Amino acid sequence: MIDLRSDTVTKPSAGMRRAIAEAEVGDDYLDGDPTTVKLQVKVAGLLGKERALFFPSGTMANQAAIWALSEPGTEMYADYNSHIVDREMAAAAAFAGVQLRPVLGDGPMMDSVALEKAMRHPSPYLPRATLVCLENTHNSAGGLVTPLAGVKAMAQVAWSRDCRVHLDGARLWNACSVTGTAPGEFGAFADTVMVSFSKGLGAPAGAVLAGDEDVMEKANEQRKRLGGVMRQSGILAAGALYGLEHNMGRLAEDHAHAAQFAALVDRAIAATVMPPESNIVMIDLAPGMSAHDVAARAKEAGVLVGVWTPSRIRAIMHLDASTSDVDHAGRVVLAALDESWRALGDTSEWPTVPGIR
Ligand SMILES: Cc1ncc(COP(=O)(O)O)c(C=O)c1O
Numbered sequence: 001m002i003d004l005r006s007d008t009v010t011k012p013s014a015g016m017r018r019a020i021a022e023a024e025v026g027d028d029y030l031d032g033d034p035t036t037v038k039l040q041v042k043v044a045g046l047l048g049k050e051r052a053l054f055f056p057s058g059t060m061a062n063q064a065a066i067w068a069l070s071e072p073g074t075e076m077y078a079d080y081n082s083h084i085v086d087r088e089m090a091a092a093a094a095f096a097g098v099q100l101r102p103v104l105g106d107g108p109m110m111d112s113v114a115l116e117k118a119m120r121h122p123s124p125y126l127p128r129a130t131l132v133c134l135e136n137t138h139n140s141a142g143g144l145v146t147p148l149a150g151v152k153a154m155a156q157v158a159w160s161r162d163c164r165v166h167l168d169g170a171r172l173w174n175a176c177s178v179t180g181t182a183p184g185e186f187g188a189f190a191d192t193v194m195v196s197f198s199k200g201l202g203a204p205a206g207a208v209l210a211g212d213e214d215v216m217e218k219a220n221e222q223r224k225r226l227g228g229v230m231r232q233s234g235i236l237a238a239g240a241l242y243g244l245e246h247n248m249g250r251l252a253e254d255h256a257h258a259a260q261f262a263a264l265v266d267r268a269i270a271a272t273v274m275p276p277e278s279n280i281v282m283i284d285l286a287p288g289m290s291a292h293d294v295a296a297r298a299k300e301a302g303v304l305v306g307v308w309t310p311s312r313i314r315a316i317m318h319l320d321a322s323t324s325d326v327d328h329a330g331r332v333v334l335a336a337l338d339e340s341w342r343a344l345g346d347t348s349e350w351p352t353v354p355g356i357r
Helices: 014-021 034-047 056-068 093-095 112-118 148-160 172-179 182-188 213-225 233-246 252-263 290-301 324-341
Strands: 051-055 074-078 099-103 129-135 164-169 192-196 207-211 270-273 279-283 305-307 312-316
Touching: 014 051, 014 233, 034 192, 034 207, 034 233, 051 056, 051 213, 051 233, 056 129, 056 164, 056 192, 056 207, 056 213, 074 213, 093 099, 093 207, 099 279, 112 148, 129 148, 148 164, 148 182, 148 270, 164 172, 164 182, 172 182, 172 192, 172 252, 182 192, 192 213, 207 213, 252 270, 252 290, 279 324, 290 305, 290 312, 290 324, 312 324
Parallel strands: 074 099, 074 129, 129 164, 164 192
Antiparallel strands: 051 207, 192 207, 270 279, 279 312, 305 312
């Protein structure tokens, strides 16, 4: 099986497993686990923040940030399709008690114009806004990258309205690789940044939240409350450190693979491929087609892709998918798309949608 459902499916390499096995560990809650501390110090430095904390997952780190930066009974703005709005089980409402105000712009994802338009002016009749959350790269928008100027513009809108800024950088490493921007340059335009190690960097688990001392003290409190304090967490932190040291430089390979995969799949009779900017490829199907059917046909032929919505397939490139795997997978998914379209029978009378041939 070639598994392109996510970049989280990678298995730790022999080198990473060795680093994990040899990690120096201690009780992170009692004295600070030495390998975890090393990771936290390194990532705080990379992101230009005073303090960083290791979390079991990106979701927990995002939620600790929201709790630390907002106030119950206020509202926060984030892209309509962001992970925080769409895929974190309404945790911001459940834990932080904030009202989510999803921003739907004219383009594929929130930008400063859409944010400015969406943000309500202070009024005694409206809840106060306390937080704006950004996401870079943007998962649901097909791994699109917001360049530094775009992140800066959104942060300025937020800060000018007395809101704090959290950056969900689960794939910030990919954004840095595409743009050549250093993580700390992005970090300068957010109060807190979450980065993940279990995606492109190939570690088994873990994320880091970084920010300045006062906000991280609050995040630390919430990490404990959520059960996110781990003990010999150096076992996981060693995988994250290994990923940072060995797998960062190869992310561009995943981006090239996404372009290679997209070019193959774009030949489909009845699907539109969003031109990828990083490691994610989104394939939109013609009306009447089913993403489940396409995914099932591809699986039958040995390739796993994600059903993102009933009419959208997602494929993600990662370090366990070689150039020849990607070539093979692209051909299999192309065949699955065409077979699925033909199985619908006579479609000559169907309306066409822009971009679908
Ligand atoms: C943009 C984004 N943010 C946050 C997360 C959550 O990370 P985790 O799976 O580690 O909780 C993901 C996971 O895919 C993601 O894509």
